[in-house]
Amino acid sequence: MASGRLKAIDFTRVWSGARGDVRMSPGALALYQEAIENADELSLKRRVHLERYFREFCDNDDYIRRLNDQKFKKEGNFPDGLGGAVAVYTFKAWKWRVYGAVMNVDARRCFVGMVVDPAKKRDKADRQKLKATAKLIAELDEYHL
Amino acid sequence: MTQPILDPKVIEAEENLLIDFHFLLQELMAEKGISQSELAEMAGLSKPRLTQILSSEANPTIKSIARLFYALKEQVCLSRKPLPAEEKPTASGSEKPNEWQWGKGVPPEDRKDEKQLVRMMKDNFASNDNHVPHARVMFIASEVALAPDAPDAVLTPDADAA
DSSP: OOOOSBOGGGSEEEEEOSSEEEEEOHHHHHHHHHHHSSSSHHHHHHHHHHHHHHHHHHHOTTGGGTOOTTTEEEEEEEEOSSSSEEEEEEEEETTEEEEEEEEEETTEEEEEEEEEEOOOSSSSOOHHHHHHHHHHHHTBGGGGO | OOOOOOOHHHHHHHHHHHHHHHHHHHHHHHHHTOOHHHHHHHHTOOHHHHHHHTSTTOOOOHHHHHHHHHHTTOOEEEEEEEOOOOOOOOTTSOSOTTOBOOOTTOOGGGGGGHHHHTTTOBTTTTOGGGOOSSEEEEEEETTBOOOTTOOOBOOOOOOOOO
């Protein structure tokens, strides 16, 4: 029976490797494209970094051995609004962040990006966005499997 | 005054070498069970300075790199190899080398938004195997092998980032 919830499996896969995937919600995807697709130097640098990080995440089970906290970080557990908690992770490059969670999507390890912080002046994750991310993750069908 | 180099392939090479350095250092720290705070102390750097060196905005000096590996009882060796041949433009000219293309490795069923995303990713961008313009230099730590799939990149002798 259809749950009526959003499904991460319907989100666009922006990177895929032997061991996992990176997907983004439509809103996060639009901001991701905006951040990397221009021909300016900053966009180019962001793209190089993010794609290398995504590749590392997708190709290796022990990705944490090579991705330091400045690249991929567990920001903590945040209330899902349903009485539980979601571990929220961030990919970060050149002060651009995408917040999401690592979950099982289509029987594969997947980072599901839900919220983007496009150009932070302060070098710290945004607590409100972290909390919002947890609640958005809880709206995904896969969260309840 | 020298004009800044804005060739995208040079920028890619610079960033990829920085990432290679970060990955190699992080792998070594994980192997030895050393935290960033511990490494900063061992290398005689402040924790904020090390955090900066490990960020995407970093431009660490060669000497900083040597110091960090020395603190971990390793030394960095440089090696190099010629670049692969440049891609030739197609006869139609429709596929420019720097044109964005949908990311490699994404299954066809996920390409439903290709029209929107066609400018999103550049073909083969994640690997340095095909996009550095002149020559490439590799980091090789004496006792730490690069992962087999680790790409190589150009080494640029720049000063520390501000």
